[in-house]
Amino acid sequence: MRQLVTVSCVLLLAVSGFAQEDSSQPRPFVEIAEQDVKPSVQAIAPIDDTNVFFLNKRGQAGVAKFSPGLSLIGWELYSKVKLNSLNSLGMGPNYSLVTASPIEITQAFDTAGDGSLDFFQGLVRDWQGRDNGVRITAGPVADSNGRLLFALSPFSIEEGQPPLARLVAWHPDSEGLQTVTESQLLISSFSVGPDSLLAARLSMPAYTEGYYISLTGLPSFLADSPDAVPDPLPKTLPSLLIPAELTGGKEPTQMCFFGENNQTKLVLTCPESNQLIEIVPEKSGSQWQGAILLRSQTPSSIESVVEMNSGLLLGGGPDGFFPLEIPAEAFRIESVNIAKDGIVLNFSEEVDRFQGVKPDSYTVKAVSLRGDNKTLMVEPVIESDGKTVILKTSEIGKGVVLRVVCQNLPSADGDALFNKTVFYTIHES
Amino acid sequence: MISKRYGTILCMLSMSVLSQLYVSAQGDTPKAPEAVSSHSVPLVLDISRRSLKNFLQDEAALERYLRPDGSLKDLEDAFTIGAVRGRYALIWDATACRLVGVVDVKPPSEERPGAPPGANPEPSSPYVLLAEGYPPLSGSLGTFGHPGYFGFRLIDGLPEFLYTHGGLQVEERLWLEGDGSVLKQRFAIRSPENPFLLHFPASWKQRIVETSAGKWNGETLSVPLENAEEVIITYRLADEPAPEETN
Structure with missing residues (x-):
């Protein structure tokens, strides 16, 4: 039994007078002024080559504009409401934003079209075990199939079974949440790359010599049968161990896929040691292996990193935004x-x-x-x-x-x- | 000196909650907070969503927070709403879909500047309002089961919570007026088909100074169908000063 819940809120949306009206009016731009104050960045979602949405440390959404070289031109809050958000931000239709707290996936809209979020819908608030403390631990991440993926803390579907963490998917056409992968270890962050390759950081706090990363190929999604359960269901198992000596003994937190030299790579942030780790995944048979390198030492702590449409990497942390380019003169492997x-x-x-x-x-x-x-x-x-x-x-x-x-x-x-x-x-x- | 009672509430809400409510954003907000408005106009509100320790005491009010194993859940889905530099914080919880408390966050020592150093202020509850009993619409025709949260929206900067209770679609808006010591609570039923009832704890009723519609029967306000699309309750949060002694 993989279908975990009925997402009552979604059904409600269809019938409720609460639902925001779909506006076909042209939207005004968010007016961005040059600021002396740097935003504290916890999560970033690229809009295009030079604009991003972000979450600050208070859980407020903002929008920032950059030059083509990713120098910050200005930023503005997109909402003053302080959401209790995890460090991930997804973009929905019509510049809506999707965030997650441990107990809710929230979609926020600008229904007035005035450049400010004003409608916050509890998109997903029901899943198996929620009343017994099962919480969202990572996400949301939007995949190329229009699904929202997020991770749930370990729980047993039936009594006597071992508790498993689960990555689940919400799709507007699905009747409920679909389990995408299962894991024995809690998933603390994840990213989905090209060809539906899932990279997940598996939490094992007692083990201090390294940090586990799982690389898993996600099963294909059939849009005309969104409730189909993949068989077999992939397991999210540890694929790579990032040695603590490479991270300065500090935990890698957020991650993102990016392309470089015609290769798909993964970059991970270690905000406590200001280090960026690079993984080059390689498939061998049914398993994923690959290289792990120290990519760069950043001038400041980086909490979140994204690949812009231009291919450049943009990082953000307590001291604002940073283009994460590698100095051309650096001698490195x-x-x-x-x-x-x-x-x-x-x-x-x-x-x-x-x-x-x-x-x-x-x-x-x-x-x-x-x-x-x-x-x-x-x-x-x-x-x-x-x-x-x-x-x-x-x-x-x-x-x-x-x-x-x-x-x-x-x-x-x-x-x-x-x-x-x-x-x-x-x-x- | 903060009293023991206030120490408790500080722990409950955590310092970060309080500081976020009453200190304007530090270094991370591009614009200064707007000026506090005059009396009859709503104040600019700071709205935060966070997890709080469960501070409810009433058995019926706690029912919604009981886990199957009998333990109590925290207020993990709480909204804290306060005026910038204001004295009162409103706490609305999306699990129970109700206003669960109004907290006076000003330590009593600040109220008694003339008190001698070291003097212990009278310990009193920091909760001006604390939820008791079942949600206010319980007992109205069409309500059944637990209320179900849908979302919230901002109407002119004021939070309006949207939820269903049985067959009723409810909009509940909260705001502060005056110097922040007047609470307004607006209930609206979408496409109402029947009159409805709002039940308040006795301690809340004592603070209600005005209702825009309806008729009281004890602590229950009966709202006729023609007013079901808007009823506004006005609470006085500050205690009335004790009458001066006269010779």
């Missing part, structure tokens, strides 16, 4: 891949060839999923472009996390390497 004969590292600049060919410039360890720890002998080979180093080895196995440290590798110009340590997870299958 841009990617790590596994080849038949070894580990391929791509650098942003040419490496120092003298140091680059020395095996002791690198330390490569393979940590098995059972906890065994093995140092791999490698033979570095620098490709003709000077930016690619292959650490040749025949010892790479399956079911391991590779930890690669380039402890003594400056660029050809003598610059120090920004991110000396990268990780790569290889699953068994």
Whole structure:
């Protein structure tokens, strides 16, 4: 039994005189003035290349305008009502906004068309276990099928079954909420990328050496049978472990997919250590694996990050908005891949060839999923472009996390390497 | 010195709630709050949605918050509404769909500037109004079951809560007037087919100074069909000053 609830509010909307009237009148623009005060940003939803909605730390919605290079031009509140919102913001039709508190999915409208939200509908307020403390833990996130996804805290559908956290979907044509995935661990944040790839942060507070991320391909959604239950129902299992040493020991919180160099990547914010983590997912058989890198150190704490339509990343935090571009001059590992004969590292600049060919410039360890720890002998080979180093080895196995440290590798110009340590997870299958 | 009682309410509401109600947005609001209006005009209200500790005491009022295992839920779905720099905070809860309390957040020590240092002010309840009994429309023709929250909207900056109670579609608007010590509560039934009843606790009735329509029978206001689309209740939140002693 996967259909959890009947969303009475939605039915009510259809019959109720409360429902806001659909206005075909042209909307006025929100007038944005230059502000000396920076907004404290908790969540961002892009509108287009240069405009975003956001939530501030008080739960108020705002709208901000940027230059094409993402310099902030100005911002204005879109609502002064302080919502008890989680750190996620979705956009609905006609510039409506969708937020979640632990006990409600709320859709807010500007029915007067005056550039201010004035109607706040409790869109979803009923699900199994709500009276027993089951709460929304993450979301809402709108997917490409017009569904709203959000996560519920663990609960048992039937007595005696183990409690499972669930990612559920609301669709206007559905009779109830549909379970999309189940997880043994609480989902504290998630994002949906191209091809319905779900990335979910799985909470395991007692484990302090790393942070679990699940990558799951979501089943396709059939618009003409929105209540169809996927069979089998995908499980959201840990796919990758972000080592605490990469995050400064601080928890990654929000995440978003983005495209770069024709690759789909995932960026995660660590607001307590001002670090951004990059994951490059790769599908191997039925499982997702991939590389984990430190992407950048931000000048200020970043709570939320989004990819703008232009492809640029925009971050926001207590000190306002920041374009999250990587300095062109930064010498860094841009990617790590596994080849038949070894580990391929791509650098942003040419490496120092003298140091680059020395095996002791690198330390490569393979940590098995059972906890065994093995140092791999490698033979570095620098490709003709000077930016690619292959650490040749025949010892790479399956079911391991590779930890690669380039402890003594400056660029050809003598610059120090920004991110000396990268990780790569290889699953068994 | 804040009394024990006020310490309790501070814990209940949490300092953040109080500070957000009465301190205008710090560094994160582009415009200064609008000026407080004159007497008969509604005040500019600060509206927040948050989770509060359950402070209700009445058994019937608490019924809606009982979990199946008998434990009590907090007011997780509460709206706090207050005038900027005002003295009273209104708390409307979407779980019960009712005004559950009005809190006087001004510590009593501030009321008695002449009191000697260290003097303990008289402990008194910070709740000017506290929900008792069942929701006010219970007992009206067409009501059954629990009220169901739909949403809220802003009418000229004033919050209006929308809910159903049985077959009734209810709009309940709240605002403050004067110096913030006059509470107005407007009930409206959409497409009414019958008169309706509003029942108030006795302690609330004592503070009601005016109703725009209806006839009282004890603590129950009977609103005729012709007024069912709008009835406004006016409460005096501040205590009347004690009569001066005369020689």
